[in-house]
Amino acid sequence: MAVQREGTPCWADAMFSDVEGAKSFYAEVLGWTFGESSSEYGNYTQAYADGKAVAAVVPPMPGQEGRSQWCLYLASPDAAATARKIRDNSGEVLMEPMQVGDFGTMCLAREPSGAVFGVWQGGTHEGFEATAVPGAYCWAEVFTREPEKADTFLTSVFGYTAKQIQDDAVDFRMFDVGDDTVLGRMKMTEDFPPEVPPYINVYFTVADCDDAVAAATRLGGALRFGPMDSPFGRFAALSDPQGASFSVIDITTTQGEMPRAEDVS
Incomplete structure (x- = not known):
């Protein structure tokens, strides 16, 4: 898959206190299947539609419990540079760019009117393996x-x-x-x-x-x-x-x- 152009939505995930409940719900509503959870990465669990990675679910980290919500990630060729631009344009960086193994680098931010989003600089994980097909x-x-x-x-x-x-x-x-x-x-x-x-x-x-x-x-x-x-x-x-x-x-x-x-x- 070609690397996504800057600003293109490239991934989505959500934190759930009841991950098993979320998996059961989305399996029936969207037809998702799920991979093995990765304890090394906070039990992050990828969701698949027809064998293609389309999203992920994860339990909240300690202190981050609260209402669940989906987070959309926008592609960036350089997450650190994007984080600087976010600050320079009155946004707030909620989580500094963090490398996730060789998968890529992530950052969480809030735009000035209040919506939270993610930034993803792809490595071996470039993002959605399928879009605009059932479940994706x-x-x-x-x-x-x-x-x-x-x-x-x-x-x-x-x-x-x-x-x-x-x-x-x-x-x-x-x-x-x-x-x-x-x-x-x-x-x-x-x-x-x-x-x-x-x-x-x-x-x-x-x-x-x-x-x-x-x-x-x-x-x-x-x-x-x-x-x-x-x-x-x-x-x-x-x-x-x-x-x-x-x-x-x-x-x-x-x-x-x-x-x-x-x-x-």
């Missing part, structure tokens, strides 16, 4: 109440070009790496309770959105939005039983015309 990562959106802060930060640190969706009902921006649209940004409305912090919502591909929602709710997950048809696919927003938010999308079932977008770079 498909898309992600930064949900924020301060879009101006997030937009300025993302374009400055990762060099994205940006397009604004022309829709009076939503404030939605898309970020491109070259010709590829890699990330979205949605302004949080009053529909979001004030206690919900800014976050990055990760979408996983499913063969049937309604079946995935039925499985998730039967297993103790909560339906937050949808299922809804869109030009991009039929999707729904969920929370798993441990509180981690994510979305599922069937990209083969589309409806409506693609929205107009204006270049705002």
Whole structure:
């Protein structure tokens, strides 16, 4: 697999107090299988879709227990340089760049409006082995109440070009790496309770959105939005039983015309 271009989403993982419970839930909802946990790396356990690595689950480190959430990693050719750019653009480095064996180098950060994300400089582990197939990562959106802060930060640190969706009902921006649209940004409305912090919502591909929602709710997950048809696919927003938010999308079932977008770079 070719090394991902800077700013491209390249990996996702989540901490769960009940890792076995998380594995059971996602195995049924997304069809994941799991590798052996690595005690050398904090019992980090990779998830696979049809034999391809697509995500990972891990128990929290001591003192990091709290609400579970998915973390999206953006590719970097130099994690230390990216960490400097994060600081220079009003972001916060939560975990300094740390080499993980020969797999690569990781860093955790928070953009100025509050959403947490990861940076990954690939070594032998370059990231997702599959995307946009059932069980694999498909898309992600930064949900924020301060879009101006997030937009300025993302374009400055990762060099994205940006397009604004022309829709009076939503404030939605898309970020491109070259010709590829890699990330979205949605302004949080009053529909979001004030206690919900800014976050990055990760979408996983499913063969049937309604079946995935039925499985998730039967297993103790909560339906937050949808299922809804869109030009991009039929999707729904969920929370798993441990509180981690994510979305599922069937990209083969589309409806409506693609929205107009204006270049705002």
